[in-house]
Amino acid sequence: MLVHLINGISLGSIYAIIALGYTMVYGIAKMLNFAHGDVIMIGGYVAFFAMSEGAGLPAPLALLLAIIVCTILGITIERLAYKPLRSATSLAVLITAIGMSYFLQNSALLLWGANPKAFPDMFKNAEAIEFFGAKISPVALVAIFANIVIMVILTLFTTRTKVGKAMRAVSEDKGAATLMGINVNFTISLTFAIGSGLAAVAGVLLCSAYPTLMPTTGSLPGIKAFTAAVFGGIGSIPGAMIGGILLGVIEILARAYISSELADAIVFGVLIVVLIFRPTGLLGKQIHEKV
Amino acid sequence: MKKFSKASTASKKAFLNYGIVIAFFVIFQSLVSTGNITSALKGQLIPIACYMIMAVSLNLVVGISGELSLGHAGFMSVGAFTAVIVSSAMAGSSDKGSLIVSIIVGALIAAIAGFLIGIPVLRLNGDYLAIVTLAFGEIIKNILNCLYVGIDEKGVHFAFNNPAALAMSAEGKVIINGPMGAVGIRKISTFAAAIILLLIILIIIQNLVNSRTGRAIMAIRDNRIAAESMGLSPMKYKMLAFTVSAAMAGAAGAVYALNYSTLVPKKFDFNTSILVLVFVVLGGIGNMTGSLLAAGVLVVLPELLRKFSDYRMLVYAIVLILVMLVTNNEKLKGKIDTFFKKLRMKISKGGRK
Amino acid sequence: MSKSPEVKLVNVPSPNFVPEKDLGKPLVLEAAHLGIDFGGLVAVDEFNIGIGATEICGLIGPNGAGKTTIFNLLTKVYEPTRGTIMLGGKDTHNMTPSQVNQMGIARTFQNIRLFDKLTVEENVKIGLHNHIGYHTLAGVFRLPNYWKEEKKDHEKALELLDIFGMADLANVTADSLPYGAQRRLEIVRALATGPKLLLLDEPAAGMNPSETEELMNNIRKIRDEFQIAVLLIEHDMNLVMGICESIVVLNFGRIIAKGTPSQIQGNPQVIEAYLGTHRG
Numbered sequence: 001m002l003v004h005l006i007n008g009i010s011l012g013s014i015y016a017i018i019a020l021g022y023t024m025v026y027g028i029a030k031m032l033n034f035a036h037g038d039v040i041m042i043g044g045y046v047a048f049f050a051m052s053e054g055a056g057l058p059a060p061l062a063l064l065l066a067i068i069v070c071t072i073l074g075i076t077i078e079r080l081a082y083k084p085l086r087s088a089t090s091l092a093v094l095i096t097a098i099g100m101s102y103f104l105q106n107s108a109l110l111l112w113g114a115n116p117k118a119f120p121d122m123f124k125n126a127e128a129i130e131f132f133g134a135k136i137s138p139v140a141l142v143a144i145f146a147n148i149v150i151m152v153i154l155t156l157f158t159t160r161t162k163v164g165k166a167m168r169a170v171s172e173d174k175g176a177a178t179l180m181g182i183n184v185n186f187t188i189s190l191t192f193a194i195g196s197g198l199a200a201v202a203g204v205l206l207c208s209a210y211p212t213l214m215p216t217t218g219s220l221p222g223i224k225a226f227t228a229a230v231f232g233g234i235g236s237i238p239g240a241m242i243g244g245i246l247l248g249v250i251e252i253l254a255r256a257y258i259s260s261e262l263a264d265a266i267v268f269g270v271l272i273v274v275l276i277f278r279p280t281g282l283l284g285k286q287i288h289e290k291v
Numbered sequence: 292m293k294k295f296s297k298a299s300t301a302s303k304k305a306f307l308n309y310g311i312v313i314a315f316f317v318i319f320q321s322l323v324s325t326g327n328i329t330s331a332l333k334g335q336l337i338p339i340a341c342y343m344i345m346a347v348s349l350n351l352v353v354g355i356s357g358e359l360s361l362g363h364a365g366f367m368s369v370g371a372f373t374a375v376i377v378s379s380a381m382a383g384s385s386d387k388g389s390l391i392v393s394i395i396v397g398a399l400i401a402a403i404a405g406f407l408i409g410i411p412v413l414r415l416n417g418d419y420l421a422i423v424t425l426a427f428g429e430i431i432k433n434i435l436n437c438l439y440v441g442i443d444e445k446g447v448h449f450a451f452n453n454p455a456a457l458a459m460s461a462e463g464k465v466i467i468n469g470p471m472g473a474v475g476i477r478k479i480s481t482f483a484a485a486i487i488l489l490l491i492i493l494i495i496i497q498n499l500v501n502s503r504t505g506r507a508i509m510a511i512r513d514n515r516i517a518a519e520s521m522g523l524s525p526m527k528y529k530m531l532a533f534t535v536s537a538a539m540a541g542a543a544g545a546v547y548a549l550n551y552s553t554l555v556p557k558k559f560d561f562n563t564s565i566l567v568l569v570f571v572v573l574g575g576i577g578n579m580t581g582s583l584l585a586a587g588v589l590v591v592l593p594e595l596l597r598k599f600s601d602y603r604m605l606v607y608a609i610v611l612i613l614v615m616l617v618t619n620n621e622k623l624k625g626k627i628d629t630f631f632k633k634l635r636m637k638i639s640k641g642g643r644k
Numbered sequence: 645m646s647k648s649p650e651v652k653l654v655n656v657p658s659p660n661f662v663p664e665k666d667l668g669k670p671l672v673l674e675a676a677h678l679g680i681d682f683g684g685l686v687a688v689d690e691f692n693i694g695i696g697a698t699e700i701c702g703l704i705g706p707n708g709a710g711k712t713t714i715f716n717l718l719t720k721v722y723e724p725t726r727g728t729i730m731l732g733g734k735d736t737h738n739m740t741p742s743q744v745n746q747m748g749i750a751r752t753f754q755n756i757r758l759f760d761k762l763t764v765e766e767n768v769k770i771g772l773h774n775h776i777g778y779h780t781l782a783g784v785f786r787l788p789n790y791w792k793e794e795k796k797d798h799e800k801a802l803e804l805l806d807i808f809g810m811a812d813l814a815n816v817t818a819d820s821l822p823y824g825a826q827r828r829l830e831i832v833r834a835l836a837t838g839p840k841l842l843l844l845d846e847p848a849a850g851m852n853p854s855e856t857e858e859l860m861n862n863i864r865k866i867r868d869e870f871q872i873a874v875l876l877i878e879h880d881m882n883l884v885m886g887i888c889e890s891i892v893v894l895n896f897g898r899i900i901a902k903g904t905p906s907q908i909q910g911n912p913q914v915i916e917a918y919l920g921t922h923r924g
Contacts, residue, residue, distance in 0.1 A: 032418060081612055084616055084619075084620040085616065085619050085620060088615075088620065090417075091353075091572060092572070092615055095569060095572045095573075096611075096612055096615040096616070096619075098569070098611075099608050099609075099612040099615065102604060102607065102608035103605065103608035103609060103612065106604040106605040107605060109604075110601060110605060223429075226422070227426065230422045234418070261433065261436055261437050261469075261470075262434075262452070264430075265430045268426035268427070268429050268430050268433075269426075269430060271423070272411055272423055272426055275411075275415060275419055276411045276414070279414065279419060280419065281419075291516055291712070291716050291721050495784050498783060498784045498786055499780070499783060501783075502778075502780070502790065503773060503778065503783055503794075503797075504780040504783055505783070506766055506769055506773070507770065507773055509759065510759045510762065510767075513761055513762065514757045514758070514760070516721065516741075516753075516757060517753065517757035517758070518759070519721075519740070519745075520721070520741050520742075520745055520750070521742075521745060521750070521771050521773065521833065521834075522742045522745035522774045523773060524740070524742050531780070
């Protein structure tokens with residue numbers, strides 16, 4: 001039981017890191033960035049090739065490279081595909097994001113093929129740790145630890161720094177923020193940069209925990225992390241963390257004790273139940289239309 | 292005279308759509324009978340008609356009712372697998388009769404699924420509604436992945452997540468085998484049947500939209516609070532649109548399934564829902580003609596791009612992004628409009644010379 | 645401005661009063677001890693009103709006094725925290741806005757809420773929705789009943805639009821109308837639901853004096869022709885004093901004065917609420 005719980009928290013931490021990207025972008029640009037899951041996949045491939053025999057970079061450098069590539073990719077996607085649509089309907093932006101997701105997946109398919117790649121073990125020197133009799137893999141611990149660090153830094157960033165406050169202002173009211181002298185375009189680019197950088201971290205962690213890498217690797221975790229963001233209340237940073245972890249735990253427990261076939265159905269079922277009772281997620285703000 | 296101009300434009304549009312469908316049928320049917328069609332394209336005819344039904348029925352929810360649904364393929368799969376079971380159970384009956392009954396039962400079961408799913412879904416708003424429809428689409432796929440159905444002389448046997456529980460006699464035959472999907476399906480769909488169904492569905496949607504009920508649905512879309520204060524119940528009309536749309540997707544699923552000998556639940560996943568949504572958006576929200584054309588062109592396009600098989604999905608993605616940018620960015624739109632205006636002026640000037 | 649002759653207000657058994665002409669007819673609306681809190685804030689408290697069958701009543705008060713909130717309470721957009729609303733003798737507790745409309749209240753909105761993409765005629769037809777007698781299936785299969793009722797519907801919509809001389813705009817989409825015409829269309833649409841009480845939220849906002857004058861005549865005409873009551877929120881005092889038979893003044897969510905236009909005009913508390921206390 002304990003080992004499932006910790007594995008669940010670990011998987012949930014990865015979801016939480018991905019969900020942060022969704023939630024921050026949604027908060028600021030009010031769009032569902034469906035391509036986010038595929039940025040994770042790109043991050044995975046970059047780290048994979050950086051660590052392969054040809055390049056042979058050590059793991060931390062590979063991670064750093066993945067973060068840099070994904071950050072640039074995120075900013076580029078925003079500039080080329082989303083920025084021109086800032087005043088378009090949300091449905092138009094959604095379809096564009098889906099197009100971008102197809103684009104990334106099929107580019108990866110052309111570049112690197114459909115065959116799954118075996119992601120190298122980044123922690124081959126570390127041993128599994130005993131914790132009250134449960135064996136816990138180093139990846140699981142690293143994921144949990146990384147999630148906590150990221151959460152603390154992001155919370156401090158958005159509440160204490162000037163840029164972070166600008167970010168919150170833009171997500172509240174774009175027009176008013178512009179009038180207050182905030183550079184909205186820069187703030188949105190920055191949000192995409194942070195979200196995509198986090199996607200790279202999540203991609204490397206995900207591939208280390210589940211070491212098969214394919215062009216579609218990011219799709220399902222992306223959808224689930226998005227579910228986690230909605231679950232916690234989309235737009236809320238602590239909500240993404242709580243949603244991610246709950247989702248991970250539910251998924252692992254359902255897989256272990258109910259049915260691995262139905263685990264995803266149970267995860268989505270829980271989401272629906274939560275939204276019935278809290279229509280804007282666990283920590284989401286209730287929005288009332290002024291009459 | 293002026294009084295009736297509005298009504299007549301609506302019916303003109305409606306008849307244009309019937310015309311498009313009939314022309315589509317006549318052209319391709321004659322190509323088939325004269326043998327002037329590749330077998331790949333011939334095989335796509337029934338799926339194209341089914342995707343057209345999917346697109347117009349999703350447009351009823353997205354365009355007319357104004358709710359973004361990302362799980363439309365789920366209802367298609369409910370109709371599809373229901374039709375597989377019904378047609379197998381009617382193994383002794385004529386093909387035509389089996390097909391009609393399968394479509395009706397498939398649509399009914401999908402309607403029930405739509406109604407049950409609508410109860411929680413339609414209480415939500417905007418993106419929350421979208422994500423829950425996505426979740427339901429995935430749940431339906433997961434459940435079908437665990438469904439085992441067999442037939443023997445005693446009748447139809449069902450089992451969930453445990454094929455051994457089917458408990459069939461020695462002569463029994465498994466027709467739906469969990470994640471492996473349906474096998475040995477009766478291939479009884481015909482292009483003509485698919486076209487007739489498409490026409491019936493178009494008539495229903497267009498008449499519905501141009502009636503008291505359709506006006507109520509659109510009023511709730513445009514301004515929910517005002518509609519409520521005019522004595523309309525939003526839940527009732529949203530539910531109506533959602534359930535009717537689900538039933539139509541179920542009917543499309545039935546025709547689609549009975550065109551293949553095997554079918555897996557994975558065929559109707561999130562990507563299929565998105566594909567249909569792309570038809571609706573590219574064809575124009577609320578525009579039924581657009582939905583028909585977009586579905587037709589976009590199902591055939593990857594087929595035509597088969598020469599560039601490696602690049603076709605990449606091209607598809609790029610085209611999708613570019614079309615969205617061009618049609619939704621004010622600046623680009625303005626530039627293109629002036630370009631076409633100039634072009635038209637040049638052409639008309641040239642014509643005069 | 646054409647001013648209505650001042651009517652006499654008389655007491656009814658409850659702590660309200662109605663114009664003398666409506667005495668003996670049941671009250672169309674009676675609200676008692678009505679109140680609502682938003683979070684900890686008391687937005688409206690102890691709101692009592694009785695409206696006679698054909699009364700034109702004005703609800704006035706400074707900005708933020710809670711006038712629109714009262715409309716939202718009466719139409720059940722908000723569920724009141726306290727008090728009761730009786731419509732034609734029936735308690736509206738737990739009713740939805742659409743049920744309240746079917747009971748006989750129709751309203752317009754301060755920030756116009758038309759069905760923008762539908763035509764003017766279709767907007768009115770939405771108001772007529774519950775008076776059209778054909779089933780969804782009759783519409784889908786174009787049964788004879790559909791044609792019959794749609795024809796009746798069309799004629800009725802044009803007849804209503806004609807009150808404001810808007811019949812020739814029937815095929816224009818609502819969002820392409822000028823501002824004043826949009827306000828008028830909202831009134832026609834509300835009227836189409838066949839109300840016993842019409843709530844108008846700032847009907848003259850954005851109108852010039854001659855348009856306002858015409859609006860006053862039309863409100864009177866509607867009342868006389870349909871024999872309904874009107875409750876209106878308005879900042880244009882010429883309109884309020886010109887057509888209202890009784891006036892309720894609200895400040896900080898509470899009633900500070902009630903009476904005939906001349907009683908209100910002379911009320912020191914009302915003057916204070918509008919102009920502030922005289923200092924020095």
